[in-house]
Amino acid sequence: MGRRLGFTAVGATLALTLAACGGEGAGGSGGAGSGDSDDLTIGVSMPTQTSERWIADGENVQEQLEAEGYEVDLQYANDDIPTQSQQIDQMITEGADILIIAAIDGTALAGQLENAAANDIPVISYDRLIRDSENVDFYVTFDNFEVGVAQGTALLRGLGLQNEDGSPGTATGPFNIELFAGSLDDNNAFFFFNGAMSVLQPLIDNGTLVVKSGQTDIEQAAILRWQQETAQRRMEDLLTSTYNDGSRVDGVLSPYDGLSRGIITALENAGYGPTIDAANPMPIVTGQDAEIASVKLIQDGVQSSTIFKDTRLLAEQAVIAASAFAEGDEPEANDTETYDNGVKVVPSYLLPVVTVFADDIQAELIDTGYWTAEEVEAGQAD
Numbered sequence: 021m022g023r024r025l026g027f028t029a030v031g032a033t034l035a036l037t038l039a040a041c042g043g044e045g046a047g048g049s050g051g052a053g054s055g056d057s058d059d060l061t062i063g064v065s066m067p068t069q070t071s072e073r074w075i076a077d078g079e080n081v082q083e084q085l086e087a088e089g090y091e092v093d094l095q096y097a098n099d100d101i102p103t104q105s106q107q108i109d110q111m112i113t114e115g116a117d118i119l120i121i122a123a124i125d126g127t128a129l130a131g132q133l134e135n136a137a138a139n140d141i142p143v144i145s146y147d148r149l150i151r152d153s154e155n156v157d158f159y160v161t162f163d164n165f166e167v168g169v170a171q172g173t174a175l176l177r178g179l180g181l182q183n184e185d186g187s188p189g190t191a192t193g194p195f196n197i198e199l200f201a202g203s204l205d206d207n208n209a210f211f212f213f214n215g216a217m218s219v220l221q222p223l224i225d226n227g228t229l230v231v232k233s234g235q236t237d238i239e240q241a242a243i244l245r246w247q248q249e250t251a252q253r254r255m256e257d258l259l260t261s262t263y264n265d266g267s268r269v270d271g272v273l274s275p276y277d278g279l280s281r282g283i284i285t286a287l288e289n290a291g292y293g294p295t296i297d298a299a300n301p302m303p304i305v306t307g308q309d310a311e312i313a314s315v316k317l318i319q320d321g322v323q324s325s326t327i328f329k330d331t332r333l334l335a336e337q338a339v340i341a342a343s344a345f346a347e348g349d350e351p352e353a354n355d356t357e358t359y360d361n362g363v364k365v366v367p368s369y370l371l372p373v374v375t376v377f378a379d380d381i382q383a384e385l386i387d388t389g390y391w392t393a394e395e396v397e398a399g400q401a402d
């Protein structure tokens with residue numbers, strides 16, 4: 021906290037901010053227009069510390085903002101919606117000049133954003149789109165539909181239906197698969213699922229893939245708050261209801277590594293595995309975020325793949341966007357069509373994503389400095 025400027029005391033920050041803004045309002049892009057980053061406070065609201073990606077996001081954003089000379093107020097909300105609302109309200113009261121928010125429930129923050137707009141505070145939606153509000157000024161994220169496409173494609177590759185170059189694989193199926201989706205209050209969950217289904221649906225239609233439970237709607241596949249335990253329970257229920265006739269599940273579409281670990285635990289408890297190569301093979305399970313525990317599972321042949329989203333680059337884009345607002349400019353978007361939040365299309369900056377199988381861990385995750393070889397070996401961050 022406050023590593024560069026050496027203090028985070030609310031009173032001092034408030035005094036600085038008010039001075040910078042000439043006492044008009046509690047901050048805002050008017051004041052931000054001074055371009056003097058040392059006088060500006062940026063509120064960073066993150067959803068939870070239970071997933072390491074959000075811890076990394078928070079740290080990266082904080083470090084990079086502080087390196088630019090901004091004061092940072094970073095808060096995590098324990099996946100609790102009232103906590104996040106209250107934290108954002110407090111940031112506004114304490115004079116934040118710009119807000120960067122990764123929402124828990126993307127539909128629950130309209131009131132906070134109205135308050136921000138009334139105080140001329142630009143709002144950057146981080147990774148997850150804030151919905152139903154005209155007061156979202158910019159969105160930095162990854163190409164979320166492509167994440168889903170990559171997950172669907174990784175499932176096909178894992179099953180041997182497709183080769184790395186996109187050509188048909190040697191397997192023919194039919195394969196039994198089950199589908200998982202993220203939290204329905206997270207706009208991203210729909211992009212991931214729709215992206216994956218754009219790849220899988222044609223093969224479901226022609227019988228190559230069989231969703232044996234029949235649960236193909238996102239509402240049936242969704243896991244509230246992306247909880248690992250909930251995913252484990254749903255997988256257990258699916259195994260009991262659908263696979264107690266001697267049939268086996270061959271693949272599972274999972275949108276997030278935490279869910280994948282819950283799913284894998286349920287499968288292990290039912291006698292699958294331990295690896296994809298075992299006599300009773302672990303089904304092909306996809307993932308997302310390259311969480312260290314899952315990278316280890318991929319290295320060990322338990323989980324098949326993950327989608328790597330370099331949170332360092334996302335943090336960088338958030339900082340670039342915040343700096344633009346600080347100078348009274350509009351950040352540069354590379355997508356002005358995709359992200360309609362129900363009230364307006366939010367100008368966005370989308371980053372590309374990378375699929376990681378065991379063979380890709382070295383080049384994509386270790387050589388890039390995201391994880392060390394030792395961390396992968398241990399399955400935990402240093």
Ligand code: BGC
Pocket residue numbers: 071073147148202206208209246275276277308309329
């Ligand atoms: C993020 C994913 C993450 C998921 C669960 C989504 O909004 O885009 O990277 O896996 O939330 O935290």
